[in-house]
Amino acid sequence: MLAHTTNFAPAPVRNARTAPPAATHGLADALDMMGAPMTFKRNAEIYGENEPAEYLYKLVKGAVRTSKFLDDGRRQIGDFYMPGDIFGLEAAAEHTFSAEAISDVQVIVVKRSAVEALAVRDNDVARQLWTMTRRELQRMQDHILLLIKTAQERVAGFLLEMANRIKARDEFDLPMSRQDIADYLGLTIETVSRTLTSLENSAAIALPSSRRVVLRNRAALARMNA
């Protein structure tokens, strides 16, 4: 484990997002310092369900999903992560979800114990860990709100959320497949596909290719988001 396949540390794409309360920088930098770069190929497992949660991950490049299988084969996607995001925070002693690379992925991996040791010395780091966890919790709550809505509302909400996460304005590529979207939204792949087609027909979006999305009418999408 932890044998990294490449060791280039590319001018580390720091949090270029619009000033997140300045809070995350200490922690993010610390992770960069303490961590080891690693890469994963598309569809590779980064960690598995029920594995001990020994590491934190900062996503540098690519996209990651967390997922969990039910006994009968149904799959639920917990969340998607984009470059700049930190994941692996969710868990207590063991991961309840597994994490997989959606595309080829570059991450910085840090031992949890090291981060926690740092947190004991540096209260700022401790507070930031707490803040990040709360942010994750908020996303879970938003996810719950999505899951009680109609198919159209879920898909519209999903597209708006992705636009934000990717920091794109109106046009972007979805990193994940229709199946991943379906399993995130608790729908079938057919319903997702049909709903996207219907949104395109109503001129709310355009789909130049199956992965590429153009938001043509954000207001309409937001309205659907109930």
Add this chain to the structure above:
Amino acid sequence: MLAHTTNFAPAPVRNARTAPPAATHGLADALDMMGAPMTFKRNAEIYGENEPAEYLYKLVKGAVRTSKFLDDGRRQIGDFYMPGDIFGLEAAAEHTFSAEAISDVQVIVVKRSAVEALAVRDNDVARQLWTMTRRELQRMQDHILLLIKTAQERVAGFLLEMANRIKARDEFDLPMSRQDIADYLGLTIETVSRTLTSLENSAAIALPSSRRVVLRNRAALARMNA
């Protein structure tokens, strides 16, 4: 605000649950010391959506729900809290859900800023805040898993979860109404009612009264939980 109607501090029902890594005691005790007792009547709002999140609450007696309304009137219950639980942690600057008393409720209220000040001095408290938040996050993930299942699976899972939360073995009273259950599970009140009846008919549970539940066949319920 904070005018408490009773000031008895009853032999504080400490976390009698099976040894939670001993971790929560420092924090729970600190809250008892720093906090002010308050009571809320059934259906009273403890805090509202979009209110600044200034306080943490430790539930002493009664039951609490957090909820959020969608524009069209649909309501989602975020979580239920039982005596011993701490709530109000979820939020960043503002509450995204409101909290209401399900029954008459006694809480200990503590200023968030005071807890955070304590956390700066006491790393143990900081770690415990983080741990509690992670526990909350786990519950949200479990909630998400419930929401993608069939009605029967949701209700079965809900009953098992409640049995754990209430620390009851096989028989207990539900503190919440059918409507609350429905809004927690993303179902209608009729579907919840029908499903409970069907579980009773299949001898998985008994319902001596509408609020009282007897788990007759935990294994069957667990099997339904997929």
Add this chain to the structure above:
DNA sequence: CGACACTTTGACGCACTTCAAAGGGGGTGG
């Protein structure tokens, strides 16, 4: 005892699933 709020039961409709098959599109080998 009566009124009200909550719960249960019934009949019907619809949104989403299921099952099935027909498009793409992109990568590899000939």
Add this chain to the structure above:
DNA sequence: CCACCCCCTTTGAAGTGCGTCAAAGTGTCG
């Protein structure tokens, strides 16, 4: 460079679980 193949996505037709609308129990508190 083209052709073939595989995987993903889209579209269609039919089935069903849950929602909706309606009304009849049931328990509780004044």
